[in-house]
Amino acid sequence: AQSVSQHNHHVILSEAASLELGCNYSYGGTVNLFWYVQYPGQHLQLLLKYFSGDPLVKGIKGFEAEFIKSKFSFNLRKPSVQWSDTAEYFCAVKPGGSYIPTFGRGTSLIVHP
Amino acid sequence: SAVISQKPSRDICQRGTSLTIQCQVDSQVTMMFWYRQQPGQSLTLIATANQGSEATYESGFVIDKFPISRPNLTFSTLTVSNMSPEDSSIYLCSVTGGSEAFFGQGTRLTVV
Numbered sequence: 001a002q003s004v005s006q007h008n009h010h011v012i013l014s015e016a017a018s019l020e021l022g023c024n025y026s027y028g029g030t031v032n033l034f035w036y037v038q039y040p041g042q043h044l045q046l047l048l049k050y051f052s053g054d055p056l057v058k059g060i061k062g063f064e065a066e067f068i069k070s071k072f073s074f075n076l077r078k079p080s081v082q083w084s085d086t087a088e089y090f091c092a093v094k095p096g097g098s099y100i101p102t103f104g105r106g107t108s109l110i111v112h113p
Numbered sequence: 114s115a116v117i118s119q120k121p122s123r124d125i126c127q128r129g130t131s132l133t134i135q136c137q138v139d140s141q142v143t144m145m146f147w148y149r150q151q152p153g154q155s156l157t158l159i160a161t162a163n164q165g166s167e168a169t170y171e172s173g174f175v176i177d178k179f180p181i182s183r184p185n186l187t188f189s190t191l192t193v194s195n196m197s198p199e200d201s202s203i204y205l206c207s208v209t210g211g212s213e214a215f216f217g218q219g220t221r222l223t224v225v
Contacts (some may be wrong), residue, residue, distance in 0.1 A: 009153070032212055043117075044205070044216040051212070090156070092214070099144060099209055105155040 002027035004093050006104035013081050014112050021076040021107050023091035030096035033074040035065055036103075038088040047089070050074065061085070083113045115140055119206050119217030126196055126224050133192045134220045136206030141186035147179070150203040150219070159204075162189045196224045 007022040025031065035047040048059025055067040065076045074091060088108050092101040116139040126132050136145065147159040159179055160168040168181040182190045193200050201224045206217040 004155070034213070036214075043218050044214075046213050049213065094212070100146065100158060100161070101214055103156040105153065 002031075002093055002095060002102050004091055004102050004104040006089075006091050006107050008107045009105065010108045010110075012110045012112070015083055016080050017111075019076070019078045019081045019085070019109070021089055021091075021109075023074045023076065023104060025072050025074070025091075025093040025102075027072075027093060027095055032094040032096065032101075033065075033067060034092040034094070034101060035059065035063070035074070035076050036090040036092060038090070040087065044090065047076070081109075081111045083111050085109060086111045115142065115208050115210050115215040117206055117208065117215055117217035119220055121220055122218060123221040124223070126222065128197050128224055130196055131192055131194045132196065132222060133190050134204055134206070136189045136191070136217055138187045138208055140210075142208045142210070143186070144209065145183065145189045146207040146209075146214075147181065147189075147191045148205040148207060150205060152202075156205065159191070193222065196222075198224045200224050 003026045005024045033050040036044045037047045038044045047063055048057050050057045050067045058064045063078050067074050088106050090106045091104040094101040118137045120135050145162045148156040150156050158171050159174045160170045162168045162181045162183040164183045164186050180192045203219045203221050205219045207214050
């Protein structure tokens, strides 16, 4: 079975700092990759996704992620965070043909104004 | 996209009692999923609910503890039975559409 590891469980940054959240997965076949975000008091929602093509994908609110197949990684980045980025971030992996994603344990990001 | 309404949003329950969580989707979907999110841990799939058939449970979850109903293509319930403090968690309903997962706002359950 596949697994997803998020290396940073808690991250605290000041506004304008750069962000990179690590995500590694274990699965040898074709995968779909996702980052979800949960703002305080809100639903989990999709931030960005990778299915195929350009391994650098851009999502909402200035976030991007890079798929590095050789490293089984899908790290999330943002060059300059804002206070409103304070949220919980989840990496998810779904094998091609499967309906069900496997989630990482999440990273809590706090951005100080 | 799909909009999912889940209720209750939170509850505090006595041990030994049961709580039923409702999930309503604004469109017809074949599969609905129930997850548990324990503090500091990832979302763990409890079961997959298809309309007209019994739910399929993941390892570590059983029907007696987490009975699920799926009476139609837009609605499902999850019951947490005979609760203990270890059941304190956030329970999430989810559906998929176009390979993307959509979630309800979750039910935060505290068992005392």
